Amino acid sequence: SSSAGVSIPIRNQAGAHTGFVKIFQDATHLRARTKYLENELQQSANRHLQRDTFVGTIAHEMRNPLGPLHMAIELMKSIPDESGRYQDLVRLMSRQIVFLERLVEDLVDLTRVQTGHLRIAYKRTQYQQLLVDAMDSCRAAAVTKGVNLHVGLPPVPIEVDVDPQRLHQVVANLVNNAIKFTPEGGSVWLTATVDQTHLVLYVKDNGLGIAADLLPRIFDMFTQAQGLNSERGAGLGTGLAIVKEIVALHQGTVEVRSEGLGKGAEFIGPVPRTQPRGPQAELSAVLR
Numbered sequence: 001s002s003s004a005g006v007s008i009p010i011r012n013q014a015g016a017h018t019g020f021v022k023i024f025q026d027a028t029h030l031r032a033r034t035k036y037l038e039n040e041l042q043q044s045a046n047r048h049l050q051r052d053t054f055v056g057t058i059a060h061e062m063r064n065p066l067g068p069l070h071m072a073i074e075l076m077k078s079i080p081d082e083s084g085r086y087q088d089l090v091r092l093m094s095r096q097i098v099f100l101e102r103l104v105e106d107l108v109d110l111t112r113v114q115t116g117h118l119r120i121a122y123k124r125t126q127y128q129q130l131l132v133d134a135m136d137s138c139r140a141a142a143v144t145k146g147v148n149l150h151v152g153l154p155p156v157p158i159e160v161d162v163d164p165q166r167l168h169q170v171v172a173n174l175v176n177n178a179i180k181f182t183p184e185g186g187s188v189w190l191t192a193t194v195d196q197t198h199l200v201l202y203v204k205d206n207g208l209g210i211a212a213d214l215l216p217r218i219f220d221m222f223t224q225a226q227g228l229n230s231e232r233g234a235g236l237g238t239g240l241a242i243v244k245e246i247v248a249l250h251q252g253t254v255e256v257r258s259e260g261l262g263k264g265a266e267f268i269g270p271v272p273r274t275q276p277r278g279p280q281a282e283l284s285a286v287l288r
Contacts, residue, residue: 219243
């Protein structure tokens with residue numbers, strides 16, 4: 001068996017060393033416990049790898065039928081329909097196709113995160129226009145749900161260095177998430193501010209709110225699919241997981257606040273307004 005010992009010096013009344021006492025403790029159970037935990041950790045890593053591989057495969061397979069479906073919808077829009085009999089149906093199908101495409105792209109991006117292949121491409125971008133475009137992409141969902149959208153932006157045009165496509169994705173995901181959990185007649189607010197170093201996004205709603213036990217895990221993938229006893233338990237939670245990763249790639253952070261169920265929620269995301277420089281930023285880019 002394995003053992004570990006502790007040596008204790010013995011001194012006489014004058015303080016001089018006269019010998020040592022060594023106490024041994026049987027550590028066999030500690031080695032067995034360590035081995036068990038190592039095995040558990042390896043099995044957990046294998047399960048995560050299998051899950052990520054499965055998700056990535058499903059996402060790429062779903063891309064194949066979505067292309068023809070999207071093309072078919074666009075062709076149907078071009079067919080004259082004087083009676084207007086099919087307009088509502090075509091609009092409905094178009095919205096659902098867009099939703100599916102967004103879900104699939106989020107799943108693909110999460111796979112890229114797990115493999116370190118998610119990249120951002122910095123570009124000089126007009127801040128307010130980027131936010132307006134992102135909000136416009138959410139208006140159809142808000143109208144369908146009966147949710148009011150409100151936007152508050154800085155009055156003076158501001159140029160920032162970000163990945164516009166990815167930041168558009170962040171804003172759209174946050175706003176669509178707020179719409180999803182806000183009942184008919186409710187409101188969602190997008191507010192943006194800037195200081196000398198950061199741009200800050202605020203997405204607030206007066207909807208269902210978030211339970212305290214869910215707050216620490218709200219940005220984790222599949223958190224919302226764990227059968228929680230609230231409407232926040234509906235969905236995969238991929239949108240918020242992607243938000244967290246994209247903001248992190250920009251060297252920013254994102255947090256959520258909610259006073260509880262039924263009291264709405266607010267997401268706050270400060271992001272550097274210029275591309276990070278220096279060894280730490282370069283190291284982050286390599287690691288990603």
